[in-house]
Amino acid sequence: MFDLEFLDVPSLKTAAGQIRLPGSKSISNRVLLLAALSNGKTTVHDLLASDDTAVMLNALRQLGCSVEQTGNSAVIIGLGGQAKVQQAQLFMGNAGTAMRPLTAALALLGGEFELSGVPRMHERPIGDLVDALRQLGCDIDYLGNPGFPPLRIRTGAFKLDQPIRVRGDVSSQFLTALLMALPLVAKQDIHIEVVGELISQPYIAITLNLLARFGVQVRQPEGAEHWQRFIIPAGSQYVSPGEIYVEGDASSASYFIALGAIAEPVEGLDGIEILGVGADSIQGDIRFVEAAQAMGANITSTAHSLKIKRGAWPLKAIDMDCNHIPDAAMTLAMLALYANGSTTLRNIASWRVKETDRIAAMTCELQKLGATVEEGQDWIKITPPTKWCTGAIATYDDHRMAMCFSLAAFNPANLPVRILDPKCVAKTFPDYFEALFELAGTESKSIPVICIDGPTASGKGTLAAKLAAELGYHFLDSGVLYRLSAHAASQAGLSLDDGAAVAGVTRKLSVSFKNDTILLDGQDLSAAIRSESAGMAASKVSAHPEVREALLELQHSFRRLPGLVADGRDMGSTIFPDAELKVFLTASAEHRAERRHKQMVAKGISTTLESIEQDLLARDARDQSRKASPLHPADDALLLDNSFLSIKKSVQQVLVWWQDKRPF
Numbered sequence: 001m002f003d004l005e006f007l008d009v010p011s012l013k014t015a016a017g018q019i020r021l022p023g024s025k026s027i028s029n030r031v032l033l034l035a036a037l038s039n040g041k042t043t044v045h046d047l048l049a050s051d052d053t054a055v056m057l058n059a060l061r062q063l064g065c066s067v068e069q070t071g072n073s074a075v076i077i078g079l080g081g082q083a084k085v086q087q088a089q090l091f092m093g094n095a096g097t098a099m100r101p102l103t104a105a106l107a108l109l110g111g112e113f114e115l116s117g118v119p120r121m122h123e124r125p126i127g128d129l130v131d132a133l134r135q136l137g138c139d140i141d142y143l144g145n146p147g148f149p150p151l152r153i154r155t156g157a158f159k160l161d162q163p164i165r166v167r168g169d170v171s172s173q174f175l176t177a178l179l180m181a182l183p184l185v186a187k188q189d190i191h192i193e194v195v196g197e198l199i200s201q202p203y204i205a206i207t208l209n210l211l212a213r214f215g216v217q218v219r220q221p222e223g224a225e226h227w228q229r230f231i232i233p234a235g236s237q238y239v240s241p242g243e244i245y246v247e248g249d250a251s252s253a254s255y256f257i258a259l260g261a262i263a264e265p266v267e268g269l270d271g272i273e274i275l276g277v278g279a280d281s282i283q284g285d286i287r288f289v290e291a292a293q294a295m296g297a298n299i300t301s302t303a304h305s306l307k308i309k310r311g312a313w314p315l316k317a318i319d320m321d322c323n324h325i326p327d328a329a330m331t332l333a334m335l336a337l338y339a340n341g342s343t344t345l346r347n348i349a350s351w352r353v354k355e356t357d358r359i360a361a362m363t364c365e366l367q368k369l370g371a372t373v374e375e376g377q378d379w380i381k382i383t384p385p386t387k388w389c390t391g392a393i394a395t396y397d398d399h400r401m402a403m404c405f406s407l408a409a410f411n412p413a414n415l416p417v418r419i420l421d422p423k424c425v426a427k428t429f430p431d432y433f434e435a436l437f438e439l440a441g442t443e444s445k446s447i448p449v450i451c452i453d454g455p456t457a458s459g460k461g462t463l464a465a466k467l468a469a470e471l472g473y474h475f476l477d478s479g480v481l482y483r484l485s486a487h488a489a490s491q492a493g494l495s496l497d498d499g500a501a502v503a504g505v506t507r508k509l510s511v512s513f514k515n516d517t518i519l520l521d522g523q524d525l526s527a528a529i530r531s532e533s534a535g536m537a538a539s540k541v542s543a544h545p546e547v548r549e550a551l552l553e554l555q556h557s558f559r560r561l562p563g564l565v566a567d568g569r570d571m572g573s574t575i576f577p578d579a580e581l582k583v584f585l586t587a588s589a590e591h592r593a594e595r596r597h598k599q600m601v602a603k604g605i606s607t608t609l610e611s612i613e614q615d616l617l618a619r620d621a622r623d624q625s626r627k628a629s630p631l632h633p634a635d636d637a638l639l640l641d642n643s644f645l646s647i648k649k650s651v652q653q654v655l656v657w658w659q660d661k662r663p664f
Contacts, residue, residue, distance in 0.1 A: 001430040002472045006392065007422040008662070009406050009433075010448060010562055011414040014441040015263035019256055021248030021276040023048035023072070024283055025428045026206055028246050029056045029097040033180060034214045036065045037105065038078035040240030045073050046276075047246055051427045052095040059090045059102060078240055079109075081184050086111040092149070094118045094355055094397065094427070099149060100129055100173040104181035106153050107138040114143070116150035120397060123148060125353055129174040132166040135159075136185075163191035168198035168228075171353055175230075176207045183216045183236035190232040198227045199350050200326050202284015209282045215239035248276025250285035252429050253306065254331040255403050257288060259439065260308025261297035261315065262338050262410050271298075271309035272439065278304040288328035294318050295335055317341035326350045330400050333362050334407045336382040337371060349378035355427070356396035365393050365401070369408055369417075388413035392664045394420050399427040406436055414446065418664045422472075433472075437561040444556075448473075448563040450658060451572035454585035455631060456535075456619050457592035459642055459650070463585060464567035466651050471565070471658075475513060476558040478568030478575070479538060481551050483529040484509060484520050486537035496537055499544030506550040532605070539619055542569075545628040569623055572634035580661050583654055584633035587643040589613050589620070 028048040033056065035042035047053060049072060057074070061067055064084030066077035083106075092099040092115055099117060103126065106113045116122070127147030130140050139154040164182075166174050175194060182190050198204065204227070208218050215238055219231040253274050260272035277286065280303040289299050289306065296312025317339040322329035329345050336343035351358035359380055363373045370385030388411045395402040402425050409417045425432040450473070452464040461477055468475035485506040486496060494501045512519045518526045528534065541547050555575050558564055566575065572582030587595075593613035600607050623631035633639060638657055642650045 001426055002422045002433050004422055004470070004472050005420070007419045007433060007472050008448070008562060008664075009409040009417045009419060010442055011411070011416055011446045012409040012440045012442050013264050014266045015259045015272060015439045016266035016269035016441075017439045018273040018275060019435055019439060021252050021274060022050070022429055022431075023246035024249040025050060025052055025097060025251075026203060026283065027210065028053050029095070030101070030176070030180070030207060030210050031244055031246060032056045032060065032074070032076065033101050033105065034210060034238060035076040035240060036060045036063070036079055037081055037180075037184065038214055038238035038240045039080045040078055040242070042076045042078065042240040043073060043243045044076065045243065045245045047072050047074050048249065048428065050430060051093060052097055055091070055093045055095040056098040059092070059098060062088045062090060078238070081109075081238065083109040083111050087113070089114045089116075092117040092121060094121050096121075096124060096171070096173055096354075100126065100171070100177040101180050103129060103140075103151060103153065104133060104177035105184065107133050107140060107156065108136075108158070108181045108184045110155040111153075112155070113153045114150060115153070116143075118397075120355060121149055125170060126151070128167040128170055129177055132164050132174065132178060135162070135164050158185055160185065160188055160190055163193045165193045165195050167196055168194040169196040169349065170199075171350060172198065172200035172203045175204055179204075179207050179211060179218060179230065179232070182232045183211075183238060186232045186234055186236040188234045192230040192232070194228045199323055199347070200284070201227055202287070202324055205284060206282055213241050213244060247281055247283070247304075248274070249428065250277050250281050250283035250288070251327040251400075252403075252432075253277050254285065254288045254328040255407065255432070256439070257292050257297065257299065257306065257308050258331050258335050258407055259436070261292055261295065261310060261335060262407065263310065263440065265310060266441065271307055274306040274308070276304065278302050278306055280304060285325050285328040288325050288331065291318070291320060291325065291328075291332055292335065294320070295332075295339060315339040317343045319344045319346070321347045323347040327400060330358060330362065330404050331407075333366065333380065333382055334404045337366070337369065337384050337408065338410070339384060342381055342383040344379060344381045346379045348380065352377075355398040356401070358398065358400070361394070361396050361398065361401055365405060368393065369411070388415060390415040390417055390663055392418040392420055395422070395424050397421065397424050399425045399429065403429065403432050406433065415663065418662075433562075440561060442561070444559060445578060447559050447561060449559060449576045449579040450563075450565045450654070451576055451579045451582045451634070451637075452565065452567040452585055452654075453569055453571050453573070453582070453633065453637065455569075455592070455623065456616055457596045458585045458587050459595065459647065460567045460585045462647055463650050463654065464565045466647065467654055468565040470651065470655065471563060473563035473565050474558055474560055476555060476564060476566040477513070478551075478555060478566060478571060480518055480529060481509070481511065481554065482538035482542045482547070483534045484511060484518075484525065485547055485551065486541045487525065487529055487534065488520065489541065490537070496540050499541075499546040502541050502544060503546035503550040506547055509554060511554065532600070539622065543622070543626045543628065548628050569631045570629035572637050573632065574629045577634070581654075581658050582634045582637040583640055583657070584637040585640050585642060585650070587641060589616050591643040592616055
């Protein structure tokens with residue numbers, strides 16, 4: 001996950017490959033609560049690991065439920081419809097799929113509970129659910145603004161003889177909450193009547209499907225009132241199904257369906273294949289497939305997978321009622337940017353009460369890209385840009401805003417897009433951007449590179465690593481590659497003076513960086529190659545033109561999405577001459593010697609400042625005079641003397657220079 005202030009998504013062109021989706025959020029949190037309310041042990045497989053499911057799991061543990069997690073599975077020992085804990089304060093974050101059902105369940109289980117969340121949760125309405133529960137005799141108080149969390153719940157005196165009326169035109173989660181909670185007190189038939197049009201009916205279908213899996217068969221009348229009246233049969237009781245599998249998230253699938261629809265194909269590859277969700281999905285958002293096909297996408301499906309290719313281009317504009325795909329409809333707003341006319345999405349009033357006011361947010365951010373946007377209370381109309389722009393896209397702590405707007409990077413103007421607060425995707429899809437960058441491709445020149453060059457002990461490695469972490473970019477420590485070349489040659493019994501032989505070994509290196517770990521052929525050599533002798537050996541082999549040539553392809557391979565920070569001695573002058581920013585970092589020999597002396601003392605190595613300084617000056621002379629890529633600043637490099645700068649100040653300065661080159 002990119003836990004950053006912002007993430008710059010470069011201009012993207014192509015996409016191909018296979019992705020297995022994380023589990024559905026809607027199914028995951030429903031299953032977790034149903035398992036907790038049931039009799040028996042339930043093993044949940046392919047559970048979504050996200051902020052929202054973490055909120056639910058933490059709440060269940062607080063309520064006395066036994067939860068054991070292993071990987072993407074969880075074993076839950078149900079409460080059998082009886083509360084083990086009678087008093088608790090539960091923090092719900094911004095998880096509506098936890099707040100609403102738990103409110104209803106706790107009101108019927110009995111006890112004294114307080115439910116609160118993040119500020120946005122306290123702006124999301126819950127009054128219609130509370131009103132419905134109060135009809136039953138539940139004792140619920142608002143601790144802040146009436147109609148909104150936080151809430152206090154106490155044991156009430158239940159009245160089940162009259163139908164329970166609940167509004168259906170604000171959020172389907174209110175009805176879902178009642179359907180999941182009422183079997184706990186179903187000593188007689190309990191009737192639910194929906195007031196007004198029931199929005200997001202497919203989410204209610206998910207709830208009914210899962211209730212049946214846990215032994216509760218809700219009855220519905222035929223005909224016009226099928227989605228207006230529900231009956232919880234007398235004697236209903238939850239029973240664990242033993243094992244249950246969570247299918248892939250259909251809402252998350254929409255981004256990769258859209259990706260296949262807008263990206264240029266990759267020669268020899270068969271578009272995008274999505275695993276874990278398909279034609280047999282119980283999720284309403286699977287019908288996003290029909291909407292994408294209407295816009296021109298080429299999609300084929302099996303029971304549990306989808307294949308997508310670009311079809312009609314540009315895409316076709318549509319005018320669509322999106323009540324059946326409220327979450328996935330946001331992705332249609334992004335496809336509208338690539339259509340041949342104005343697209344109107346209707347019946348999306350629920351957008352107003354989600355993680356943010358999604359209609360207002362979508363309108364504001366689409367306009368930053370140059371689109372013409374009109375909005376109403378329950379609709380939005382999008383006309384593609386005549387001239388594409390870019391900007392810093394606010395995400396409003398809304399995971400779907402972040403994922404949607406990443407698709408704007410496929411714009412024909414080849415402009416990058418900045419996503420603010422990219423970590424908000426953790427709500428449902430923590431590794432979304434990693435998955436996107438695995439599938440997407442672009443021209444090498446579109447992948448940004450920052451080069452940090454400089455002499456030995458200038459601090460370039462530390463600076464480059466911290467910059468890469470700040471920006472979410474890959475990090476290349478070119479000095480490590482030379483150290484690894486020397487190490488591999490020595491292990492093979494070769495003379496480091498034999499440039500051709502060392503180059504032969506170098507071409508076979510299999511190197512990877514994982515956090516602070518350096519792996520060669522899967523072996524951790526992080527400590528072994530940080531010695532002074534390893535540094536001297538690296539300096540020796542780097543003087544061979546054959547070795548430098550052998551490492552060129554390997555170094556270029558680190559230029560991957562979303563960007564690269566490379567440190568070395570010739571990164572800007574030779575390896576990445578087209579880098580957008582080149583910095584030549586230096587410091588006086590005296591200051592570099594002091595830094596190196598502290599490092600060696602910390603390692604327990606006995607030495608003197610004078611000898612270190614002499615060694616540094618000798619290495620400088622050797623690096624500056626070598627025939628292959630001598631050490632010197634690139635012509636367009638910015639000079640940074642950090643003799644008197646902390647690493648933090650140095651990072652800040654380079655970030656200022658980098659921002660000056662960004663179009664945001």
